[in-house]
Amino acid sequence: MNPLLAQFLAEAADLLTQVDEGLLQLERDPGDPELVNEVFRAAHTFKGSSGLFDFPELTRLTHAAEDLLDAVRGGRLALDSGMTDDLLAAFDLIRGWLAHVTAHEQLPASAGADAAGLITKLRAPLGGEPAAAADATPARSGASTIDAAPDWLDQFDAEWLEETASWLVTTSATMRFVRYTPDEGCFFRAEDPLHLISQVPALAKLGLVQPAAWPPPADFDEYQCLIGFVLATRAAVGELNYLFRYVPDQIETVELDGTAIRRHLAGEAPATPVEEQMAHVAEAVAGNLELARDAYDILAAAQRSLNVDTPSGPRLAAVAHSVSAAAAALGMPVEAGEPDLESLTARVSTLLDSAPPPPEEPVAPPPPPPMAAADRGRADDPGGQVGTRILKVDQEKVDHLMELVGELNVAKNGLTFLADAAEEEFGSRVLGRRIKDQYSGLHRIAEELQAAVMDVRMLPLSVAFSRFPRLIRDLSRRLGKSVELVTEGEDTMADKDVIEALGDPLVHLVRNSLDHGIEASPADRVAAGKPAAATVTLTAVADGDAVIVEIADDGRGIDPDKVKRKAYEKGLISEEELEAMGDTDAVDLVFRPGFSTADQVSDLSGRGVGMDAVRASVEKLGGTVTMRSQLGRGTSTRLRLPLSMAVTQVMVISVAGQRFGIPVDLVVETVRVHAAEIGRVLHQEVVVLRDEVVPVVDLARALDMPWTPDPAADRAILIVSLHGQRVGLLVEQFHREVDVILKPMEGLLAYADEFSGTALLGDGLVLLVLNMKEVLNLAARAQ
Amino acid sequence: MPLELNETTATLSGVVTVDEVEPLAAWLRITDKPKVNLRRCNHLHTGALQALLLFQPRITSSPTDAFLATQVLPLLRGSSGGPVLPESEPP
């Protein structure tokens, strides 16, 4: 992909997030000028950058959004939730487009059609497109373009003027005459009038306008521009307008034919009442500033519309109509002839040129514009992150770095094998010692490197939380509930993989809260003595190596009896359990596969694949989920996740001559017992440890591997804890603990649920890491 | 150097920017019967032109630059009284 497009896409993702967040905050706090400004700026940047590529629909849509936001920013419109909806929809559409652009480097074919409706909606609060023409437009008369000769023509050499006039009369041609009156301070804007004039194409004659009186040399300020120029050229008006576009207020342009010049030379009055018209403008402006300003705005809008949309047919007629109305208001009626794009564009720019924008604040001195104040505050703000440099790095690069750290760890671990070999195979303790020393040095560096890379991968939880304001807003509107979102601890950091993996379970839990947790209507809440608006709280806190994320609502809570009954009806628990089960355990039933508390399955939370899926995915991350609920008071679900999952500590064991890894988190202890100490209760082998009966699972049998333990030897049993249950695993041998980078299962093994992943060991061996839950299920089935 | 200032002659060459305006004006102020050589000048900042108009030095050599020669030099000439030597004068 073209690097510029790639850069744009990366930037666009940030801008979209900024716009989304900003809009949602704005809806709550519509008066905040800084917020409006921020959203506007993001939309604005978007539009600006989008123009670099051939995405006209994107430019048009962002343009419409920008105009709406600009009106909000300027205080001409108050943002309501309908507008927010449209704006959000616009940026959603853009998000979709950009996904398409990422894949195909072009907008989807439907972009134009998709955008059209939204653009109309976005423009509606601004009065829509220029009003449609109601009455028929009068026919156009052949308007002359020849101006009256201005007084400053005297600045030209009379002889030259005479010659030029006769040439123009002979050839029926015209010339453009410009008077350039630089500001005294123009040098301080880096303007150099003579440099500009040297660029006038087809310059026929340059004349000097000297100051009325030169100052005495002693008082002469060389940086004050005192002189002016007049020039005659055969360049077109358009060329001149372009060249002098930065100094339009210092320029006066007229188009003259030979007759007009001769009249001037003869001292006759001008033939066309242009000056009279100008006087009208002045009058109109003085008499009704507001009207003039409106008219000017209309002209400016018409110009934009002509430039941007290139309208045709009835739309063009509408623009033409509003232009003539505005011109009339300015006291410069124009013949609203048959509209064609070019002549209309020219007419509008002529009108705009001759009617300079009226002063912004003419009548009542209004309070200082709030934006300006905010801007100043920003500019003077001594704080902020001046000089911080944020490097944007492709995720893949960081992932690759992490992989390399993993491989470094593996290579490092290889040294311990080498040390063992040095001792055992080559009988050199000294060499073994040295290698181990080398190892510990390398180990320290590898650990620091790993920590550094891990740190790069850390993201604040706000990344995971950022989608919820929007989600909750949309869901609550759809459900007719009123819900406030409170987030806490968004600064808490966790590994990006954790943050990413957290997304889906969180969405599920939040949806569940809104769908089932919160009362069906605000009225129900009020009846229950609660505020009409429910609150959903998302909290994140760091807890050692883990991060705890809690989703709490103040809804109706879970009725343990109802849950138990449902579970019983669905055959998930036995009658005894129904009788004996405590409330906490009852609430936990919602995590059982196939359980759904909703009386009616809604389209929001899916069909019964709710909480069990959440638990499964969190456990896959090495985390846990617990739920607490108080009937009538609310429910909170707590996810505990490792801060990082890039490196997993596993205990290596072997059975039937093959090594496996078991996550150290699960390991409680390792014990060796006499074969005779292993008893049997029903069909289950057990061992009694400190007065506790622990079931023992033969791992080799569970994994279907042939192995017969030496009857005389002690039995090696690894005690693991799963969901609070202790289970012993009969293994052949314990090995050491190692840090590994766990990779997901691929290929054929991808479907082997008993393994959670693979890891490369220092001696090059691929270690299969066991998914204990599935292994125990297998064992239960094997019996 | 766009601006070379001698006792009685200033030689302007290349692009004379706003940065040269102040030293040129200062030199014109203090120099008695100043002479200015514009032959190798390609551009004259408006401020420099203005200073030449005010102090009316003798233009000892006309510029080779077409715009300056055809459009700007006549302005310096036409300004009341500053005598300009014939264009053919050697540099």
Added chain:
Amino acid sequence: MTTVMLVDDSATMLMSLKSILTKAGYTVETAGHGKEAMEKLAKGVKPNLIISDVNMPQMDGITFVREARKAPGMRFTPMLMLTTESEQTKRNEAKSAGATGWLVKPVGPEQLLGVIKQVVPGA
């Protein structure tokens, strides 16, 4: 050697303008917002032309132009604002703050290089 300073919070915009200018043989300095640009000027970077966006965090373009005009050696340096079609009033504000002119986004190579020739004598 003509040095152009680009000030824009959009990395995309900086990248596109920079590539045009570098190809045309200009030396380019970039800054992400007005404050950063002011710091560069304070450190002695002396561009022959400044091109700045209007809407930026930290310090907007118009404030930046007003401040930059006061920086040493920047009194007469051409400064152009990057604007959009609709920012008529911003242009006027920028002019009174000391800007020389403006460019209209999106800025193509011809427009950019043409304007530089127009406002920087001898560029």
